[in-house]
Structure formats: C-alpha cells, structure tokens
Amino acid sequence: xxxxxxxxxxxxxxxxxxxxxxxxxxxxxxxxxxxxxxxxxxxxxxxxxxxxxxxxxxxxxxxxxxxxxxxxxxxxxxxxxxxxxxxxxxxxxxxxxxxxxxxxxxxxxxxxxxxxxxxxxxxxxxxxxxxxxxxxxxxxxxxxxxxxxxxxxxxxxxxxxxxxxxxxxxxxxxxxxxxxxxxxxxxxxxxxxxxxxxxxxxxxxxxxxxxxxxxxxxxxxxxxxxxxxxxxxxxxxxxxxxxxxxxxxxxxxxxxxxxxxx
Amino acid sequence: xxxxxxxxxxxxxxxxxxxxxxxxxxxxxxxxxxxxxxxxxxxxxxxxxxxxxxxxxxxxxxxxxxxxxxxxxxxxxxxxxxxxxxxxxxxxxxxxxxxxxxxxxxxxxxxxxxxxxxxxxxxxxxxxxxxxxxxxxxxxxxxxxxxxxxxxxxxxxxxxxxxxxxxxxxxxxxxxxxxxxxxxxxxxxxxxxxxxxxxxxxxxxxxxxxxxxxxxxxxxxxxxxxxxxxxxxxxxxxxxxxxxxxxxxxxxxxxxxxxxxxxxxxxxxxxxxxxxxxxxxxxxxxxxxxxxxxxxxxxxxxxxxxxxxxxxxxxxxxxxxxxxxxxxxxxxxxxxxxxxxxxxxxxxxxxxxxxxxxxxxxxxxxxxxxxxxxxxxxxxxxxxxxxxxxxxxxxxxxxxxxxxxxxxxxxxxxxxxxxxxxxxxxx
Numbered sequence: 195x196x197x198x199x200x201x202x203x204x205x206x207x208x209x210x211x212x213x214x215x216x217x218x219x220x221x222x223x224x225x226x227x228x229x230x231x232x233x234x235x236x237x238x239x240x241x242x243x244x245x246x247x248x249x250x251x252x253x254x255x256x257x258x259x260x261x262x263x264x265x266x267x268x269x270x271x272x273x274x275x276x277x278x279x280x281x282x283x284x285x286x287x288x289x290x291x292x293x294x295x296x297x298x299x300x301x302x303x304x305x306x307x308x309x310x311x312x313x314x315x316x317x318x319x320x321x322x323x324x325x326x327x328x329x330x331x332x333x334x335x336x337x338x339x340x341x342x343x344x345x346x347x348x349x350x351x352x353x354x355x356x357x358x359x360x361x362x363x364x365x366x367x368x369x370x371x372x373x374x375x376x377x378x379x380x381x382x383x384x385x386x387x388x389x390x391x392x393x394x395x396x397x398x399x400x401x402x403x404x405x406x407x408x409x410x411x412x413x414x415x416x417x418x419x420x421x422x423x424x425x426x427x428x429x430x431x432x433x434x435x436x437x438x439x440x441x442x443x444x445x446x447x448x449x450x451x452x453x454x455x456x
Numbered sequence: 457x458x459x460x461x462x463x464x465x466x467x468x469x470x471x472x473x474x475x476x477x478x479x480x481x482x483x484x485x486x487x488x489x490x491x492x493x494x495x496x497x498x499x500x501x502x503x504x505x506x507x508x509x510x511x512x513x514x515x516x517x518x519x520x521x522x523x524x525x526x527x528x529x530x531x532x533x534x535x536x537x538x539x540x541x542x543x544x545x546x547x548x549x550x551x552x553x554x555x556x557x558x559x560x561x562x563x564x565x566x567x568x569x570x571x572x573x574x575x576x577x578x579x580x581x582x583x584x585x586x587x588x589x590x591x592x593x594x595x596x597x598x599x600x601x602x603x604x605x606x607x608x609x610x611x612x613x614x615x616x617x618x619x620x621x622x623x624x625x626x627x628x629x630x631x632x633x634x635x636x637x638x639x640x641x642x643x644x645x646x647x648x649x650x651x652x653x654x655x656x657x658x659x660x661x662x663x664x665x666x667x668x669x670x671x672x673x674x675x676x677x678x679x680x681x682x683x684x685x686x687x688x689x690x691x692x693x694x695x696x697x698x699x700x701x702x703x704x705x706x707x708x709x710x711x712x713x714x715x716x717x718x719x720x721x722x723x724x725x726x727x728x729x730x731x732x733x734x735x736x737x738x739x740x741x742x743x744x745x746x747x748x749x750x751x752x753x754x755x756x757x758x759x760x761x762x763x764x765x766x767x768x769x770x771x772x773x774x775x776x777x778x779x780x781x782x783x784x785x786x787x788x789x790x791x792x793x794x795x796x797x798x799x800x801x802x803x804x805x806x807x808x809x810x811x812x813x814x815x816x817x818x819x820x821x822x823x824x825x826x827x828x829x830x831x832x833x834x835x836x837x838x839x840x841x842x843x844x845x846x847x848x849x850x851x852x853x854x855x856x857x858x859x860x861x862x863x864x865x866x867x868x869x870x871x872x873x874x875x876x877x878x879x880x881x882x883x
Contacts, residue, residue, distance in 0.1 A: 241784040242657065242769065244664040245507040251651060263781035289505055289768045294782030316505045316768065341509035343671060348511060366509050367669040 200232075203410030205445050206395055207231040207437075208286060208419030210239055210253035212262025213426060216270050218433050222426060223274050225438035230445030233282030234274070235313070235417065238267050240288040245315045247370025249420040253427065264291040264300070268307045275308030282358075284311040284337065297324060301332035311335035311358045319348075319355045326355060339363055340386060342378035353390035359415065360386055364398045370420045372399035375408060383412050407447040418444060496685025499808060501801035504684040505768045506664075513671045518686040520591050525693070530586060537582050541615070542572045544579075544697065548705035548862070553832040554848075561715060561855035563848055564862045565835070566702050566730060575838065575867030576698060576726045577608035577679060583694035585612035588675045595619045595674040599663040601628055601656030601722065602793035602840060603635025604867050605679030610644035612677075620644040623662040627654035628792045635871050653786045656722070656796045660770050680723025681800035684771030688801050695729025702862055703733050715859035716741040716851060719866065720843040721814065722758070722793045724800035726866035735811060743851070744803060745843040747789030748816030754779070758787040759816040760799045761807060767798075774801040790819035790875065791839035793867075817846035823879050825849055826869060838867035839875065 207226045211219045223234050239257035243250060264287065271283055285304060292300045292314065304312065312334055317325060319338055329336045335357035340349055343366060353360055362383055365376035379396055386394050396409050397417030409416050422437055429436035495518075496502050504514060524530040538544040547570065551563045568576040588596060596618045600606030606622040613620035622639055626648040629636050639646050652658040660682075667676040681688040681695075699717075706714055717734060719727035721744035734740045749757030757763070760775040767776035769784055777785040777797040789795040806812035817825075825845035830836045837845055841864070848863045855861065869876065877883070 241652065242661050244661050244770065245668065247665070255651075258783060265781070290776070290778065290784070291782035293767055294778065294780070315507055316771070318504065318506065318508055318511050320511075321503050321505055339508040341507070341511075343509050343512040345512055348508075352508070363509060366671055368665045 204232040204415035206233045206417040208235040210237040211267045212257030213253040221434035222437045225434040226441045227278050227281050229438040229441035235284045235286040238287035247368040249424050253423045268303050271309050272307035283309050286313045289317050297328040301328045305332040311337050313337040319351045342382045350389045359393040359395045362396045371401040403447045406444050498802040498805035501774050501804040503773050506684045506771045509668050521690050542578045545701045558852040560852040561859040561861045566864045569865045569868035573608045575604040577605045580691050580694040581608040581612040584677045585616050593675045596677050597621045597666050598677045599623045599659035603632040607638045610639040610642035614642050622646050623659040625649050625654035625658045680725040682723040692728045696732045698729040699733035714862045716861045718743045718844045718847050719864035720745045720840045724803045730864045742812035744814040745847045746816045747794035748818040749788040755786045758789045761814040769798040772801050774804040793840040817843040821846040836869035838869050839872045841866045
C-alpha cells in the first residue's frame with residue numbers, strides 16, 4: 195500500500211548527522227519525533243555539498259571534522275530505530291559515499307538498520323539503474339527529487355521511479371531559508387498530481403510555522419531542513435531541547451488528523 | 457495535534473508495493489555501467505550526476521549543442537572568431553636548443569600560449585559563448601583555478617555582451633592575483649570562495665550552486681572536460697582544433713607522425729584537445745602529466761591515477777582522490793590549474809583502455825622545467841604547461857633522435873611571475 199500520512203501536512207525533519215556529534219544527533223532526532231516529526235531525513239555529511247546552502251554546508255564541515263561517515267550514520271539509524279519503531283527513516287546523501295561503500299553493502303546495512311527510504315541528491319533517474327535494482331532487492335524505497343524546472347516527461351519518470359513519496363523542490367536553488375515561497379512550489383505540486391498518486395513532500399526553504407501552514411494547504415508533507423540545522427547551530431549545549439521546541443511549534447499547525455489523509 | 461510520542465504516523469512501503477512499475481513510461485532505468493558507448497559515457501565513466509533542478513538545463517544545452525554542431529553558419533562564425541580574434545592556427549615550433557640539450561627526440565612545441573588571453577581556454581569559451589547567444593541567455597557564470605579560464609570567459613562575455621560572474625577560490629585569488637585583476641578589468645565580477653581548500657573544486661561547487669539557483673537565465677560556462685554530460689564531450693570538441701592543427705602541421709614539417717604527445721592534465725581540456733585526433737594513430741604515445749605536488753601522501757598532490765579511485769564528483773563518474781569513506785580529498789599543486797581531485801572522464805577511459813598513459817611531475821620538476829624552457833627557447837610556460845615540459849625532459853633523452861615528440865604549451869607563464877619569483881629567488 196502506498197505511503198500513508200495520518201495527518202496533513204506531515205512533517206519530515208532533516209538533520210545533518212554528526213553535527214555537533216553523533217550522540218547529540220541521536221538525542222535531537224528522538225526529540226524531534228517526540229515533538230511530532232513524522233519522518234526523519236538522516237543527512238550524510240559530504241565534503242562537496244553542491245545542492246546545499248551555507249547552513250548545511252557549515253554543518254557538514256563540522257560533522258566531517260569529527261570524522262562522521264556513512265557507516266556511522268547507518269549505525270545511528272539502527273539506534274534510532276530501536277527507540278522509534280514506526281517513524282519513517284530516510285537516508286539523505288550524495289552519491290559518492292554510497293558508491294565508496296558499495297551499492298549492495300549500503301542497501302544491506304541500511305535495511306538491517308531499519309532504514310525505510312533513501313534519497314540521493316545528485317542521482318537523477320537516468321543514472322539510477324543499478325541503484326534502483328539494489329534498492330528493490332533490499333526492500334528500500336527510492337525517493338527522487340522533482341524540480342520546478344523538470345518538464346512533465348521528467349516528472350513522469352521521477353514518479354515512476356519513486357516509492358513512498360516524491361520530494362518536490364519548492365524552487366530553483368540550494369537548500370536554505372527564504373522569506374517567500376515561490377509560486378513555483380504550488381505549480382510543481384499541481385503538475386505532480388497529474389502524473390502520480392504518490393504523496394508529495396515539499397522541501398527547500400520552509401522555515402516558519404506560517405510557511406508550513408501555507409505549504410500544507412497543497413502538499414501532503416513538508417520537509418524542514420536548514421531551519422532545524424540552524425537551530426542546532428544556535429543552541430550549543432541544548433540542541434535536542436531547542437529542536438524539540440521548534441518542531442512543536444511547526445507541528446502545532448500540522449496535526450489535523452486523518453480526515454484529510456490521502 | 458498529535459501529542460502521544462512515537463505514534464505510528466508514517467509507513468514507508470517497501471518493494472511489496474506492487475503498484476510500483478519499474479522502468480515504466482519507456483524509460484530505461486538500467487543504463488548505469490552498461491559499458492557500451494552512449495552519449496556522455498566514456499566506457500563506464502562520465503554520465504550526468506547532478507541535482508534534478510539542473511537536468512532540464514543540461515538537456516537543453518545538449519540539444520542546442522547538437523544542433524549547433526551541424527549548423528554551418530555556427531561553425532563558420534566560430535572558425536572566424538578563432539582565426540581573427542583568438543589567433544588560430546597557433547604555430548608548431550621546432551625547439552632546436554631544447555632538443556640539442558636533451559640529446560634525444562626532436563621536440564616540437566604547440567604554441568597555445570600565443571592565443572589571445574594567453575592559453576588554450578579561449579577555444580572553448582568562444583564556442584560556448586556562441587551557444588549562449590543561440591540559447592538567448594544573457595548571464596554567464598564560470599569557475600576558474602589558475603584564472604586562465606576566468607579571463608577567457610570574461611573576455612568572451614565582453615566580446616558578446618554578457619553579464620559575467622567568475623567564482624574563484626581565495627587561495628587561487630592570492631596566487632593568481634594578476635588574473636583576478638584582468639577579469640575585473642574586463643568587466644567580470646570575481647567572487648571569492650572560502651570553503652574547502654579554497655581552490656578550483658570549491659569554485660566549481662559555488663558555481664553549481666549559483667547555476668541551480670539561476671538556471672533559467674544563466675549559462676554555466678564550465679572550463680574543462682569535467683562535469684555532467686554534455687560538458688566533457690562539448691568542451692573536448694571545442695579543443696579538438698589543437699590536435700587537428702598539430703597533426704597537419706607535423707605531417708607538413710616532418711612527413712610523419714610524432715612518436716609521442718605530451719600535455720598536462722588538470723581537468724584535462726588541453727590534453728584531450730591535442731590527443732583526440734591522434735587516438736586512432738595507435739603508434740603515437742599519448743602522455744598526460746598530472747600534478748605530483750610535493751609528495752605521495754593524500755593531500756600532497758593531484759595525481760588522480762596514482763592515488764585515486766573511481767567515484768562521482770561534480771556531475772561525473774571518473775577517478776577521484778578520496779578517503780575510505782568517500783569524502784573528497786584535499787589536493788596540492790604549485791599550479792592552480794592542475795590542483796583538482798578529479799579528472800575528465802574520457803581520460804579515465806583512455807587510461808583504462810591503455811591508450812594513454814598518465815605520469816606525475818612534481819612541483820620542483822615543474823619549476824625547473826620552467827627555467828629550462830625560458831633559457832633554451834625564450835618561452836616562459838604557464839606552471840601547468842611546465843609539467844608537460846618536465847615530462848619531455850625525462851622522455852626525450854630515452855627516445856631515438858629520429859623520433860618526434862610534441863609538447864602542448866597550453867598557456868604562457870605571465871600569470872605565474874609572482875610564484876616564480878618567490879620560488880626561484882633569482883633577484
């Protein structure tokens with residue numbers, strides 16, 4: 195059965211793993227789940243994050259300075275899974291660390307850790323053949339990005355290759371906060387609805403409860419990333435508590451239960 | 457709002473989901489590593505590994521480039537600019553005193569250093585500049601390492617009337633100060649990049665971020681045979697003129713093909729440019745020279761074939777200097793233009809196929825070669841090109857006197873006088 199969001203909009207929380215350290219990331223993730231996050235994106239830090247804005251770049255640098263690796267992120271996923279049996283866990287990574295580990299090994303370890311889905315930022319559907327085979331073999335859901343610049347035929351391919359949900363990028367650009375959400379976002383979600391029945395999660399640039407509510411009117415789920423990572427950066431020593439408070443404020447505008455569930 | 461903790465809220469389905477149809481809509485989802493030749497693939501290398509936002513722009517660029525390639529008017533205009541503006545054809549010069557000094561093969565120099573703006577980079581910039589016109593875009597961004605591609609891009613933008621932003625690592629801005637000023641003089645905005653090693657790789661990251669953001673109005677004028685398809689193919693094609701000329705010139709001068717061709721390899725644009733028309737001439741050795749830097753440890757060089765392994769960086773699958781977790785390594789070279797952790801995918805394929813060989817030259821060898829070429833032939837090469845000269849110093853004495861070797865002098869050394877002055881301590 196397709197992905198079920200029991201409330202709309204559902205909240206997907208992104209963290210860069212290993213910032214400030216893996217033990218803290220674990221606490222942050224559990225606090226976010228406690229505060230109402232429906233799914234967690236575990237960001238794997240990468241030395242060259244071309245799709246990320248300054249906030250996640252800085253977090254990645256801090257995490258890498260502590261030697262955070264993909265293997266450690268998967269261990270962290272297993273620890274979180276023990277504590278939170280039913281929260282969606284998604285690994286969010288650039289391709290190279292996965293290639294270096296080996297596609298099959300990665301999928302095997304991720305599955306054993308209780309990971310549900312994987313999103314690879316720099317892997318478009320055209321290049322995903324071997325990846326999709328490995329994901330399928332190991333019962334993992336591949337999630338692909340759809341962009342405002344993707345023409346309809348690309349949206350169809352993206353939807354066909356995705357499982358769980360499609361991640362719609364709200365606007366052209368890197369990750370990070372924006373004052374206004376582009377009209378691009380609404381148009382893209384509308385175009386996606388025409389080609390897929392999968393739920394659509396919207397991400398990039400959503401940082402306030404107001405934006406969350408606005409986006410929630412047309413998307414099934416909302417991904418909040420840089421705003422959480424920045425909360426972590428600004429609250430040294432009380433990261434988990436601060437993220438918990440922030441997620442609570444966001445989920446206060448979500449939480450309308452399943453009458454609107456897809 | 458749901459207050460109970462750890463409630464089951466999301467269930468992500470796994471492959472039990474039979475609704476999912478793999479490879480539907482006529483899409484072949486099994487392309488990767490097919491190994492057969494297809495556009496954008498060189499053996500298993502190349503491809504297009506970028507965020508989805510850029511895919512449409514890359515597809516548009518590929519379409520426009522394919523059309524332009526077959527458009528006689530486009531080609532005629534490019535040829536005219538190459539001739540009357542850039543200064544093609546460049547001479548193939550017999551280096552008599554260097555030949556005598558080394559006592560082996562006859563050495564010819566392909567003088568790309570004599571081109572307008574001082575390096576081969578202008579070939580590609582003029583080609584892509586005309587494509588930008590065709591696509592109706594008005595803003596051009598570029599990355600630069602040594603500054604030669606940045607200067608060539610700024611030049612073409614001035615010539616064709618485009619807004620120009622060049623990203624450059626602050627370490628490179630420091631060591632290639634003169635080129636920073638030249639770009640500004642030409643009307644380009646130079647944006648310093650402070651992340652990572654503050655060199656070419658980081659400049660490319662930042663240019664890609666700009667492109668992702670402004671893709672609808674902006675063309676990314678990538679300066680080497682790197683990045684996602686169609687760049688490695690397109691940039692190579694714009695530089696093929698180097699090898700095409702050299703082949704005709706050597707046949708005219710000597711009546712036979714050279715035994716070897718030597719060129720430096722950062723991303724690999726000048727080398728693929730001079731190699732390409734000789735690939736089918738199996739007896740011609742193709743030698744690429746990487747930056748050996750100051751030592752063999754990871755971080756002390758940029759010799760991808762000595763310490764690297766296949767991986768994906770900045771849009772393409774090729775050899776990459778990386779650690780055991782797949783993080784990209786820092787690199788070092790005295791030459792900003794060779795200081796990059798990956799290499800063009802076509803070079804990776806040529807190397808795996810055994811058609812081209814890749815050898816390192818150290819910082820010290822490059823500096824020594826610069827002095828030697830300056831004093832035997834009156835030519836000060838760019839530090840990048842000096843790596844190729846360093847290799848001919850090793851190769852020529854081992855070759856027969858009847859053999860010919862061509863060295864691609866891809867750029868001139870004016871930009872490097874600051875570094876040379878510090879390193880050589882002549883005054």
